[in-house]
Amino acid sequence: xxxxxxxxxxxxxxxxxxxxxxxxxxxxxxxxxxxxxxxxxxxxxxxxxxxxxxxxxxxxxxxxxxxxxxxxxxxxxxxxxxxxxxxxxxxxxxxxxxxxxxxxxxxxxxxxxxxxxxxxxxxxxxxxxxxxxxxxxxxxxxxxxxxxxxxxxxxxxxxxxxxxxxxxxxxxxxxxxxxxxxxxxxxxxxxxxxxxxxxxxxxxxxxxxxxx
Amino acid sequence: xxxxxxxxxxxxxxxxxxxxxxxxxxxxxxxxxxxxxxxxxxxxxxxxxxxxxxxxxxxxxxxxxxxxxxxxxxxxxxxxxxxxxxxxxxxxxxxxxxxxxxxxxxxxxxxxxxxxxxxxxxxxxxxxxxxxxxxxxxxxxxxxxxxxxxxxxxxxxxxxxxxxxxxxxxxxxxxxxxxxxxxxxxxxxxxxxxxxxxxxxxxxxxxxxxxx
Amino acid sequence: xxxxxxxxxxxxxxxxxxxxxxxxxxxxxxxxxxxxxxxxxxxxxxxxxxxxxxxxxxxxxxxxxxxxxxxxxxxxxxxxxxxxxxxxxxxxxxxxxxxxxxxxxxxxxxxxxxxxxxxxxxxxxxxxxxxxxxxxxxxxxxxxxxxxxxxxxxxxxxxxxxxxxxxxxxxxxxxxxxxxxxxxxxxxxxxxxxxxxxxxxxxxxxxxxxxx
Numbered sequence: 240x241x242x243x244x245x246x247x248x249x250x251x252x253x254x255x256x257x258x259x260x261x262x263x264x265x266x267x268x269x270x271x272x273x274x275x276x277x278x279x280x281x282x283x284x285x286x287x288x289x290x291x292x293x294x295x296x297x298x299x300x301x302x303x304x305x306x307x308x309x310x311x312x313x314x315x316x317x318x319x320x321x322x323x324x325x326x327x328x329x330x331x332x333x334x335x336x337x338x339x340x341x342x343x344x345x346x347x348x349x350x351x352x353x354x355x356x357x358x359x360x361x362x363x364x365x366x367x368x369x370x371x372x373x374x375x376x377x378x379x380x381x382x383x384x385x386x387x388x389x390x391x392x393x394x395x396x397x398x399x400x401x402x403x404x405x406x407x408x409x410x411x412x413x414x415x416x417x418x419x420x421x422x423x424x425x426x427x428x429x430x431x432x433x434x435x436x437x438x439x440x441x442x443x444x445x446x447x448x449x450x451x
Numbered sequence: 452x453x454x455x456x457x458x459x460x461x462x463x464x465x466x467x468x469x470x471x472x473x474x475x476x477x478x479x480x481x482x483x484x485x486x487x488x489x490x491x492x493x494x495x496x497x498x499x500x501x502x503x504x505x506x507x508x509x510x511x512x513x514x515x516x517x518x519x520x521x522x523x524x525x526x527x528x529x530x531x532x533x534x535x536x537x538x539x540x541x542x543x544x545x546x547x548x549x550x551x552x553x554x555x556x557x558x559x560x561x562x563x564x565x566x567x568x569x570x571x572x573x574x575x576x577x578x579x580x581x582x583x584x585x586x587x588x589x590x591x592x593x594x595x596x597x598x599x600x601x602x603x604x605x606x607x608x609x610x611x612x613x614x615x616x617x618x619x620x621x622x623x624x625x626x627x628x629x630x631x632x633x634x635x636x637x638x639x640x641x642x643x644x645x646x647x648x649x650x651x652x653x654x655x656x657x658x659x660x661x662x663x
Numbered sequence: 664x665x666x667x668x669x670x671x672x673x674x675x676x677x678x679x680x681x682x683x684x685x686x687x688x689x690x691x692x693x694x695x696x697x698x699x700x701x702x703x704x705x706x707x708x709x710x711x712x713x714x715x716x717x718x719x720x721x722x723x724x725x726x727x728x729x730x731x732x733x734x735x736x737x738x739x740x741x742x743x744x745x746x747x748x749x750x751x752x753x754x755x756x757x758x759x760x761x762x763x764x765x766x767x768x769x770x771x772x773x774x775x776x777x778x779x780x781x782x783x784x785x786x787x788x789x790x791x792x793x794x795x796x797x798x799x800x801x802x803x804x805x806x807x808x809x810x811x812x813x814x815x816x817x818x819x820x821x822x823x824x825x826x827x828x829x830x831x832x833x834x835x836x837x838x839x840x841x842x843x844x845x846x847x848x849x850x851x852x853x854x855x856x857x858x859x860x861x862x863x864x865x866x867x868x869x870x871x872x873x874x875x
Contacts, residue, residue: 310660324657339612346620400763408770416628416840420635423844445748448734522872536869551824558832628840632847 253317255309257377263302263330264370270295271366274337275359283348292341299334303327318446326446329439330369336435337362340428347421354406358399358429365395365436372443379450385443392440399433465529467521469589475514475542476582482507483578486549487571495560504553511546515539530658538658541651542581548647549574552640559633566618570611570641577607577648584655591662597655604652611645677741679733681801687726687754688794694719695790698761699783707772716765723758727751742870750870753863754793760859761786764852771845778830782823782853789819789860796867803874809867816864823857 270292277288306327310320317323344355372388375381403426410422482504489500518539522532529535556567584600587593615638622634694716701712730751734744741747768779796812799805827850834846 307656307660320660321657324660328653342616343619346616347623404766404770407767411771411841411845414841416844417623417626417631419841419844420628420631421623441752444731445745448731448744448748519868519872532872533869536872540865554828555831558828559835629835629838629843632840632843633835 253313253315255313256306256317256323257373259302259306259309260326260330260373263299263306263327264366264373266295266298266302267330267333267366268363268370270299270334270337271359271363274341275356275363277341278344278356278359281355283345286345289341289345292338296334296338299331303331318450322442322446322449325442326439329435329442332435333366333369333432333439336428336432340425340432343421343425343428347425349418349421349425352406352422352425354402354409354426355429357402357406358426358432361395361399361402362429362432362436365392365433368392368395369436369439372440376443376446382447385447389440389444392436396433396437399430403427403430465525465527467525468518468529468535469585471514471518471521472538472542472585475511475518475539476578476585478507478510478514479542479545479578480575480582482511482546482549483571483575486553487568487575489553490556490568490571493567495557498557501553501557504550508546508550511543515543530662534654534658534661537654538651541647541654544647545578545581545644545651548640548644552637552644555633555637555640559637561630561633561637564618564634564637566614566621566638567641569614569618570638570644573607573611573614574641574644574648577604577645580604580607581648581651584652588655588658594659597659601652601656601659604648608645608649611642615639615642677737677739679737680730680741680747681797683726683730683733684750684754684797687723687730687751688790688797690719690722690726691754691757691790692787692794694723694758694761695783695787698765699780699787701765702768702780702783705779707769710769713765713769716762720758720762723755727755742874746866746870746873749866750863753859753866756859757790757793757856757863760852760856764849764856767845767849767852771849773842773845773849776830776846776849778826778833778850779853781826781830782850782856785819785823785826786853786856786860789816789857792816792819793860793863796864800867800870806871809871813864813868816860820857820861823854827851827854 273288273291273295277291281288306323310316310323340358343349368388368391372385372392375384375388406426407423410419410426413419485500485503485507489503493500518535522528522535552570555561580600580603584597584604587596587600618638619635622631622638625631697712697715697719701715705712730747734740734747764782767773792812792815796809796816799808799812830850831847834843834850837843
């Protein structure tokens with residue numbers, strides 16, 4: 240038995256959830272980085288960014304499934320089973336909507352909009368804050384940092400709200416109805432990503448209220 | 452006292468919820484069958500399909516109300532009261548959005564789209580799987596079948612996602628902005644039905660996690 | 664120590680939540696009154712209504728924050744902590760979507776639509792019923808009145824549903840794609856307000872089921 244295995248034997252059973260959430264949030268941070276980078280260097284004829292997003296989305300699905308399997312096996316969980324379910328589903332929604340945003344950007348062949356990269360930067364920041372929140376939840380030690388991350392995510396969502404309305408106002412100046420329908424649809428998917436990040440932050444705050 | 456009454460006296464109190472959920476899911480299966488049939492033989496001048504959908508929707512409301520009344524009367528429930536509330540609300544949402552889809556198809560006089568019937572077939576399959584899941588939940592005996600039904604509903608939702616994006620791409624090829632707004636609105640309602648079916652599947656999986 | 668302070672000392676700790684919910688619902692009633700009035704006397708060149716909506720929205724945020732702070736401090740709550748969190752979030756959503764509706768009405772410079780004021784009247788009625796529900800929840804004494812208020816909110820949401828579809832049918836008669844996109848977007852925000860009111864009513868009914 241190697242050192243790694245010994246460690247695993249003595250590891251409290253409920254740590255597995257923190258390990259899995261760390262994997263999910265790491266995946267989301269990498270996904271949002273590549274999404275943002277892909278939009279900055281956008282090339283409609285090169286769909287490698289879309290393929291990457293699809294891969295990240297599948298990986299997220301797999302880890303989410305692992306979390307649900309562990310929920311079925313473990314009696315001891317760091318917090319209520321429903322809360323773990325809600326967190327995992329919320330993180331999965333974030334990956335789903337980043338992927339949907341990418342899909343419709345390619346599908347509608349909508350030209351690279353400044354607003355798209357502005358949104359992807361906000362999404363990247365939100366994913367980094369979500370990672371911070373989960374890193375600091377381990378052992379319920381750094382609750383202040385968790386709370387600060389949640390506040391930042393809420394403020395990112397407010398900025399995204401304003402970005403959406405300002406982008407829509409600019410978009411209508413094109414007076415091109417079909418283009419307006421396409422771009423507004425992508426902008427709405429992008430804005431939902433930040434809504435889903437806020438949902439995760441709210442679920443975390445709900446857990447803090449119960450256990451703090 | 453007739454045999455029916457004797458049976459009811461000895462029936463465990465919590466069976467009433469399975470009986471009512473069986474009624475709801477039976478209603479949903481019939482509704483989705485008639486919706487699919489109605490779209491296949493679509494005739495804008497004959498609104499009997501829309502009237503049927505309205506009737507099914509009202510019937511669903513009534514059984515949902517019965518479930519809530521029973522929740523208020525019964526101390527013993529087969530699973531948490533909140534879970535029963537969530538399941539009943541989720542099933543009610545499915546009926547609501549099928550009805551809304553039908554309503555906007557007639558309202559917008561949007562020509563019969565191939566995508567509409569493709570969606571209605573997916574919706575019908577999802578409703579049949581929901582019925583399977585509830586039939587197998589009785590007594591918590593056939594948990595494997597319940598889980599399989601939930602997996603199928605999730606996979607139907609994925610297919611519906613792709614159907615939506617492919618249909619949107621085709622729709623934009625018409626270059627008719629007003630038609631695009633109308634049809635995309637109906638497609639979105641149809642896609643929400645499969646989202647709501649997935650929500651019910653997730654609520655069921657959540658219950659499995661708690662009780663399995 | 665003044666009489667006010669003595670009173671506060673002897674006041675059961677959990678009354679603070681009813682006091683705070685009374686503040687939120689009072690704010691929502693005033694907000695919906697001014698929204699309705701502002702739409703009746705609508706003047707695109709005078710954005711004082713929009714500023715008022717922004718102020719009400721901020722005030723709602725502050726009281727919601729107070730509720731969350733109290734949740735963190737109080738061991739004793741009148742009902743489950745998660746339920747208080749859900750109610751506070753639901754009421755916050757109502758204020759958010761009224762503000763969003765106002766914002767997009769000004770942003771899109773969309774002419775005053777009859778449907779807008781019809782919606783704002785429904786929203787005002789829903790907010791009054793929400794206030795009634797909370798006033799009657801104190802001490803769990805007037806449960807019948809709470810239930811009646813919830814039923815009225817549900818029926819307002821049904822009326823709003825029909826208002827939306829009728830307004831959309833009229834809107835398409837303008838045959839002006841860009842105008843249709845703008846107005847339908849505002850109508851959707853307005854309809855979401857009544858959906859959020861229904862969510863609050865459902866959360867209240869859920870609490871009644873647990874405690875009645």
